[in-house]
Amino acid sequence: MSVFTPVTDADLAAWLKNYAIGRLDDLQGISAGVQNSNFFVTTSLGRYVLTLFETMPRAELPFFLHLMAHLARHGLPVPAPIANRDNEYLGTLSGKPAVLVTRLAGRSVMEPGTAHCSRIGAMLAGLHLAGMSFGRKQGNARGAEWRQDCAARVRSHLPDDERAELDAEIAFQAGFDLRRLPQGVVHADLFRDNVLWDGDFIGGVIDFYFAGVDALLFDVAVTVNDWCAGADGQLDTARVAALLAGYAEARPFTAAERAAWPAVLRAAALRFWLSRLEDFHQPRAGEMVLVKDPGEYRRILRLRVEAGGLPALPL
Numbered sequence: 001m002s003v004f005t006p007v008t009d010a011d012l013a014a015w016l017k018n019y020a021i022g023r024l025d026d027l028q029g030i031s032a033g034v035q036n037s038n039f040f041v042t043t044s045l046g047r048y049v050l051t052l053f054e055t056m057p058r059a060e061l062p063f064f065l066h067l068m069a070h071l072a073r074h075g076l077p078v079p080a081p082i083a084n085r086d087n088e089y090l091g092t093l094s095g096k097p098a099v100l101v102t103r104l105a106g107r108s109v110m111e112p113g114t115a116h117c118s119r120i121g122a123m124l125a126g127l128h129l130a131g132m133s134f135g136r137k138q139g140n141a142r143g144a145e146w147r148q149d150c151a152a153r154v155r156s157h158l159p160d161d162e163r164a165e166l167d168a169e170i171a172f173q174a175g176f177d178l179r180r181l182p183q184g185v186v187h188a189d190l191f192r193d194n195v196l197w198d199g200d201f202i203g204g205v206i207d208f209y210f211a212g213v214d215a216l217l218f219d220v221a222v223t224v225n226d227w228c229a230g231a232d233g234q235l236d237t238a239r240v241a242a243l244l245a246g247y248a249e250a251r252p253f254t255a256a257e258r259a260a261w262p263a264v265l266r267a268a269a270l271r272f273w274l275s276r277l278e279d280f281h282q283p284r285a286g287e288m289v290l291v292k293d294p295g296e297y298r299r300i301l302r303l304r305v306e307a308g309g310l311p312a313l314p315l
């Protein structure tokens with residue numbers, strides 16, 4: 001979505017009295033996104049995005065909000081959370097934890113070229129380096145343990161051949177520990193639809209609500225699987241090379257990362273196959289709900305498993 005929880009103009013206008021951003025002019029539900037309810041909010045003083053958190057525990061939210069504020073301070077183009085008159089980022093609206101952030105300029109580019117991929121690689125490395133000085137710690141909510149648990153939840157919904165594929169990948173990943181690789185704060189969902197372009201420049205990186213501490217290479221793999229694949233899921237070697245070179249210029253890869261790369265690409269593909277399977281087989285109710293195709297990530301995973309000639313990480 002999605003809008004799972006509606007917000008009325010009257011409720012929002014009353015809520016905004018606790019902020020210093022003027023009076024409400026317009027409120028529009030946003031149909032993109034899958035996990036939270038999002039709205040574009042225009043006030044007499046500016047343009048914002050309102051997010052109502054649907055399922056995440058309230059205690060986990062300050063990590064994301066302070067991370068965005070931290071990265072914005074480090075010059076990265078991320079939404080800045082807006083503090084209310086009590087100096088808090090997080091409030092409550094329609095019974096849900098809620099935040100306002102700045103609305104960033106630009107549009108997603110869904111058919112990126114090598115120049116886009118090079119910038120994305122550089123920005124991701126910048127995000128990882130800036131994250132090193134972020135003091136709060138919270139694990140990746142879609143990390144290795146979640147992947148095992150989610151597989152156990154969805155496998156009974158699958159036909160035999162698909163279940164066998166899933167079981168085989170879970171067994172493979174169980175023998176592989178991402179914690180041996182360099183760790184840090186990862187975005188964990190840096191898909192094309194989470195980046196807004198302002199001409200040739202990155203105008204915004206959004207959707208930090210899957211961020212957490214994990215292997216930095218996992219983030220690179222999530223990003224490569226989305227930005228550098230064709231419609232058939234095959235990797236485009238020129239885009240992969242551009243993204244990895246852009247990244248490595250700021251943070252060179254380690255020998256352990258180079259050895260682990262094929263397995264990490266698989267872990268990253270598995271993570272999105274699983275979440276899409278869960279959303280597909282156990283959908284949540286809502287006013288506008290977007291469900292993404294699990295088949296796309298099953299295919300991507302299969303290709304990464306079969307791949308002989310995966311582009312290597314640069315030295």
Ligand SMILES: Nc1ncnc2c1ncn2[C@@H]1O[C@H](COP(=O)(O)OP(=O)(O)O)[C@@H](O)[C@H]1O
Nearest residue numbers: 030032033034035036049079102103104206207
């Ligand atoms: N700060 C922002 N600035 C501009 N657009 C935004 C911003 N945050 C979200 N959006 C828009 O809302 C859509 C859904 O947001 P997203 O964070 O992906 O949803 P979800 O939280 O459900 O994953 C995005 O695709 C984008 O169009």
Ligand SMILES: N[C@@H](CCOP(=O)(O)O)C(=O)O
Nearest residue numbers: 033034035189191207272292
């Ligand atoms: N990027 C994920 C889904 C997460 O949704 P988002 O709208 O929060 O990016 C996917 O493609 O499965």
